[in-house]
Amino acid sequence: MASLPSLTKPISQNPITRQTTTDHSHIGSKAVPCRTSLLRSGFLYSQPGSFRNTRTVRSSNQNEALVDSYIKTSDVPLLTCSEATERLKAHRENHKGKQEFLAMYSSIFGGITTDPSAMVIPIDDHMVHRGHGVFDTAAIMDGYLYELDQHLNRIIRSAAMAKINLPFDKEDIRSILIKTVSASKCRNGSLRYWLSAGPGDFQLSPSSHNKPALYAVVIQDQLPFDSKGVKVITSSVPMKPPQFATMKSVNYLPNVLSKLEAEENGAFVAIWLDEEGFIAEGPNMNVAFVTKDNELLMPHFDKILSGCTAKRVLTLAERLVSKGKLRGARVANVTVDEGKKASEMMLLGSGVLVRAVLYWDEQVIGDGREGPVTQALLNLLIEDMKSGPPSVLIPIPY
Template sequence: MSRIAYVNGQYVPHLDAAVHIEDRGYQFADGVYEVIPVVNNKLIGEEGHLDRLWRSMEELKMAEPMKRKPLEMVMREVLRQNGVENGLIYLQVTRGVAPRDHPFPRDAVSSLVMTAKKTSPEKAEAKAAKGVSIITVPDIRWARRDIKSVSLLPNVLAKQEAVEKGAYEAFQVDEEGFITEGSSTNAWIITQDGTLVTRPTGNDILAGITRADLLKLLEQKNYKVELRPFTVEELQNAREVFLTSSSSYVLPIVEVDGKPVGNGHPGSISNDLRGIFKDFMNN
């Protein structure tokens, strides 16, 4: 079955999907987006993702492309037409099409596109069982990382550096030597005494939905958690390290900058947390 995309009110073959050359998302990265995981036909963290999408639009003074309930209906139709039971759905909203000029166009009509794709649970489990490696890089992004903007070039450069060094992800480091987050993930460490540490939300990181859901689960399970910045040195000396994201859920990290984390294998706590999160998704 060929893939189907949604573009401004129409369902079209994925290969034919297009927006106008003067769409401000294309010319100015004047847009926002969300990626929502789908597990057994269930959109995981749907409410949180859509809340964040609306917040991003409000922060950029961008008009909503449609009301929330109709948008939810379109999302499900995109999934149905693509036959996606396990995978990801991508939503992007831009300020729309207008003659190229920096100021916001008057009476702009926002553009909305959606795509969906299948993913392999088996491949994800194989990756988690082995664990992944990361590198650290300077954080060169803008000051409003809390907005899920399509302006991702610094993230792309960080991820590309990771790929070129044979790593899965790049954790970014601020000017004071603290980890902010990954290029497309939230960063966590587990200290030697078993405390889970992740940076608190603010303008300097994206408030991850998987991160937020995991924090709720940790509170229910009585894990010890500290919301604070942590240094590169703490990262390198941690008992365990893992990341969270919509596509990877909870993913153990076994190597940082070429040096093993612990014994170089996924840690017991990280594995337990992945199991807890999988149970959450399947219930």
């Protein structure tokens, strides 16, 4: 395996090449500045004025005469590397979403950058054009990474299922992830990371290049955490078969369509049922119920993603059992009838933590309010994220 790259300086401080020009176009301009640029076998010669007046002069290996022609695609300028970078930066500034990207590691450029416009992935990466990649996410809470090792173990399992070799060994990957968060200075947010079959070509199989890649991005959400109860519906989008549902791959089109279906129906998410009609999971979270007998019940993990947050909640629930606030906690097949008749229903995941479900397909769950067990489990999870044992909290060396 490859050795861990040196991360002493962010790549944004170590540019490999520097381009200088004497004429700069404004961002969004349709004109190409006056300069000569290589263009395959010929060169591009720019006349002063608009791109419509640009002339292309091509050479020939058969000693043919040079032929002048006018480019009429005035809205498609040919950009230099520096111009493209400027436009990427402008795009980031003008299209900021609800998340801020503070740092990125890429094994392709072998370092960390804190420039959002440089946080890119090669277009020929097998993860981009074939969906051949896996990912995972770990929360950052008060300067600690929460359950990093648990999520790291899961992405390595997913990579093995997806036949993606590791670019580094587990400890080196762990070190890279921690250093990326450290470089970001983020104390509250999330770390998302990917293992990909890597770039090389656009073929179906990556065997011709077989150079896996690792990417990681530190994300800071701009919206406050919301624990208010939500409505869900039953998804009509077919869920992935177990081979793919148990693997956290980037193939999330069914998940996206399921989420969109929920939004179109005024719901937060849609819940999947497996091929036998049992309750499975949400598009990016697990589900759990509190039965009429005051027992915490979760669907089996054999056909769905093995949620790190869900498993941690099962462990924390034992505290409620010991205090008599829960009768027990277990996993089992759960029917829709059992779920809709439950005293409480909740969504579990790194993005939602523990969130109450008040309505399912217009059916009121319990008394239609956030239940006491759901709230107690949320409080236990937040406490665990702030002051849990070393097995779940990894300090970040800023």
